[in-house]
Amino acid sequence: xxxxxxxxxxxxxxRDFILLLGNAMAVVGAAAFAWxxxxxxxxxxxxxxxxxxxxxxxxxxxxxxxxxxxxxxxVFIRNRTPGEIARAVKDDGASMPDPQKDEAxxxxxxxxxxxxxGVCTHLGCIxxxxxxxxxxxxxxxxxxxxxxxxxxxxxxxxKGPAPKNLEVPDYRFATDTRxxxxxxxxxxxx
Amino acid sequence: MATAMxxxxxxxxxxxxxxxxxxxxxxxxxxxxxxxxNLNYWWNFGSLAGFTLVVMIVTGIxxxxxxxxxxxxxxxxxxxxMRDVNxxxxxxxxxxxxxxxxxxxxxxxxxRGLYYGSYKSPREIIWWLGVIIFLLMMAxxxxxxxxxxxxxxxxxxxxxxxxxxxxxxxxPDITTWLWGGFAVDNPTLNRFFSLHYxxxxxxxxxxxxxxxxxxxxxxxxxxxxxxxxxxxxxxFHPYFTVKDLFGLGVFMLVWAAFVFFAPNxxxxxxxxxxxxxxxxxxxxxxxxxxxxxxxxLRATPDILFIxxxxxxxxxxxxxxxxLFVLPYLDRSKVRSANYRPAxxxxxxxxAADCVLLGFCGAAAPEGTWLVVGRIATAYYxxxxxxxxxxxxxxxxxxxxxxxxxxxxVKGAAARA
Numbered sequence: 001x002x003x004x005x006x007x008x009x010x011x012x013x014x015r016d017f018i019l020l021l022g023n024a025m026a027v028v029g030a031a032a033f034a035w036x037x038x039x040x041x042x043x044x045x046x047x048x049x050x051x052x053x054x055x056x057x058x059x060x061x062x063x064x065x066x067x068x069x070x071x072x073x074x075v076f077i078r079n080r081t082p083g084e085i086a087r088a089v090k091d092d093g094a095s096m097p098d099p100q101k102d103e104a105x106x107x108x109x110x111x112x113x114x115x116x117x118g119v120c121t122h123l124g125c126i127x128x129x130x131x132x133x134x135x136x137x138x139x140x141x142x143x144x145x146x147x148x149x150x151x152x153x154x155x156x157x158x159k160g161p162a163p164k165n166l167e168v169p170d171y172r173f174a175t176d177t178r179x180x181x182x183x184x185x186x187x188x189x190x
Numbered sequence: 191m192a193t194a195m196x197x198x199x200x201x202x203x204x205x206x207x208x209x210x211x212x213x214x215x216x217x218x219x220x221x222x223x224x225x226x227x228n229l230n231y232w233w234n235f236g237s238l239a240g241f242t243l244v245v246m247i248v249t250g251i252x253x254x255x256x257x258x259x260x261x262x263x264x265x266x267x268x269x270x271x272m273r274d275v276n277x278x279x280x281x282x283x284x285x286x287x288x289x290x291x292x293x294x295x296x297x298x299x300x301x302r303g304l305y306y307g308s309y310k311s312p313r314e315i316i317w318w319l320g321v322i323i324f325l326l327m328m329a330x331x332x333x334x335x336x337x338x339x340x341x342x343x344x345x346x347x348x349x350x351x352x353x354x355x356x357x358x359x360x361x362p363d364i365t366t367w368l369w370g371g372f373a374v375d376n377p378t379l380n381r382f383f384s385l386h387y388x389x390x391x392x393x394x395x396x397x398x399x400x401x402x403x404x405x406x407x408x409x410x411x412x413x414x415x416x417x418x419x420x421x422x423x424x425x426f427h428p429y430f431t432v433k434d435l436f437g438l439g440v441f442m443l444v445w446a447a448f449v450f451f452a453p454n455x456x457x458x459x460x461x462x463x464x465x466x467x468x469x470x471x472x473x474x475x476x477x478x479x480x481x482x483x484x485x486x487l488r489a490t491p492d493i494l495f496i497x498x499x500x501x502x503x504x505x506x507x508x509x510x511x512x513l514f515v516l517p518y519l520d521r522s523k524v525r526s527a528n529y530r531p532a533x534x535x536x537x538x539x540x541a542a543d544c545v546l547l548g549f550c551g552a553a554a555p556e557g558t559w560l561v562v563g564r565i566a567t568a569y570y571x572x573x574x575x576x577x578x579x580x581x582x583x584x585x586x587x588x589x590x591x592x593x594x595x596x597x598x599v600k601g602a603a604a605r606a
Binding site: 148 | 345348349351352353355366367368369370371372373374375377381467468469470472473474488497498499500502554555556560
């Protein structure tokens with residue numbers, strides 16, 4: 001638009017400006033409508049609502065493990081024996097990809113109860129180790145057969161491609177033998 | 191060309207239509223389109239892939255009329271297709287094996303391009319569009335595999351979507367968004383069905399542009415030299431329609447052999463077990479056409495400060511994205527490997543390396559196979575990033591013939 005127009009103006013005209021403004025508004029409008037489309041793919045209200053699972057721990061003997069379903073994923077719950085706890089604590093200082101002390105993986109005073117999301121942090125397979133006959137890996141905890149990740153009896157990654165320890169979800173002891181997975185623990189009354 | 195020829199006699203109604211919508215002129219142009227006369231059978235696989243795409247869309251549309259995209263009903267609806275729907279078994283087996291046949295055609299088409307230098311000037315954009323089609327095909331095939339909602343379907347969805355969790359910081363939020371929940375579930379299946387229906391039509395669009403670009407610069411040929419005169423060319427119809435149809439017959443025989451005699455040969459028995467979110471199958475492997483990439487994903491160790499998971503994902507996507515820059519990695523002006531003795535050897539070693547990666551992807555990621563997988567992965571990248579650039583600088587190519595006709599005419603003279 002460098003040439004003189006019918007009104008004798010050089011360079012930019014009102015029409016150029018209106019054109020630019022119109023195009024800019026169209027882009028902003030399209031972008032604004034993209035958000036509802038993108039956001040509709042996020043978890044819906046009913047999916048978010050079904051987000052806690054209550055578990056009765058009373059029938060579980062030491063050394064026993066159960067798997068419950070929470071938010072579509074398995075949660076491993078293990079009543080650890082004193083020997084297993086000692087083994088987990090002894091390895092606190094060992095070198096590992098995602099260092100964490102065993103005490104950070106259970107709730108205070110409940111060292112026997114290990115509650116973890118049973119999904120390998122590599123690519124989401126379910127590790128073996130919940131049943132008696134399973135391959136428990138080189139560290140006697142869990143072993144993911146998909147790509148060979150070994151977890152110890154505290155659920156910490158020790159060997160293989162997984163980058164993180166098995167995730168410990170939010171859970172709250174409603175009573176001494178009943179937990180609600182998906183709720184944050186309440187602060188103890190002072 | 192068509193414009194230089196006198197208008198062919200045609201019925202008046204055709205002329206009437208053609209003056210208003212030049213559809214018959216267009217078809218005539220396509221039929222008489224001049225192709226290099228020395229195209230060999232490796233040039234069949236583009237049209238074979240196009241044919242397969244059409245069959246996939248036709249069978250897919252009909253299958254979608256019988257399929258239910260819900261996590262509670264998908265598996266049963268597929269079994270109903272197999273048992274109760276008239277000819278449902280045939281449509282499903284044609285479609286399922288068609289996915290594999292599509293990859294057969296496209297892999298040969300890609301390796302044809304690698305051997306004969308189809309990615310070189312002036313065909314870079316054709317090549318890039320081809321790589322985009324390949325990526326779209328992989329996404330479509332993956333999502334189609336999820337739809338029967340068997341064990342392999344579910345765990346394929348889980349493992350592949352989890353690749354995105356490797357992205358630093360926002361990875362876990364992205365996977366939640368992809369799933370529409372906190373695990374692969376009904377919302378995931380629903381959107382995969384929607385996209386599996388959509389993407390083939392996107393592929394059709396990109397194929398159209400791919401062919402448009404091809405028709406603009408013309409087909410390459412086994413000698414890798416430019417067309418010098420109309421003597422080097424023959425019209426597409428009838429010469430290459432007939433050659434393509436013969437190839438199509440052979441291709442369909444192989445396809446039919448799978449459909450009728452070994453329909454589940456390329457599948458996994460575990461996919462006839464309904465999806466179970468609490469049990470991972472003992473040995474999950476993708477379909478054969480993804481195995482080399484799966485091997486690269488699993489073989490990559492920690493690299494510097496990047497953990498093995500992220501490094502594996504980067505390597506896997508990088509292995510395909512490298513194809514985009516191949517026109518700039520290979521600086522040799524000679525296109526055909528027939529005239530490039532060193533590149534020709536490197537090509538065959540590379541092809542063998544890809545097959546070896548496939549075996550690594552199928553084996554458990556332990557012991558010897560893990561080591562072999564790492565070496566084969568390293569070689570894959572070395573081929574593109576070191577071997578090809580060095581060869582293209584140092585190699586002395588063999589002398590090229592003057593024209594496409596010349597070796598033929600000379601050969602005839604020598605025989606006479």
